[in-house]
Amino acid sequence: MADTEKWYFDPTTGSVEQGKVGSWDERMGPYDTREEAARALEVAEARNAAADAEDQADEDWGKPASWEKP
Template sequence: MEPDDLKWYFDPSTGEVTQGKEGSWDDRMGPYDTREEAAGALERAAARNAAADAEDEADDDWGEPASWEHDKK
């Protein structure tokens, strides 16, 4: 396992990819093993968020209401 100062990070406020922990933790995504992975951090996060949202939506679909709820309006 590499030390964190050899890993790659993405700064979403500037769009810069850096090697090592530069800037504050709230402006840093990572660590990533490669510069390319760090550069794709926002796309990876967006894909993971979309997958989690789809999973949440599927989990919210409980199918037909219970028999005692059919008459409620």
């Protein structure tokens, strides 16, 4: 599928556009469907939450070493 057939979301205007209409720093995508592009912010929020949870889990090393103060 060519980029002109893909869908993009413009977070500045909130519009969904087919093809690379706006500049690269003002579009999210590409998405296969208009509906997917319309949910771009929801998808990004969910991905950010998952990444934050993963980062938090990576930072949890469990019980501190015996020489560290609790």
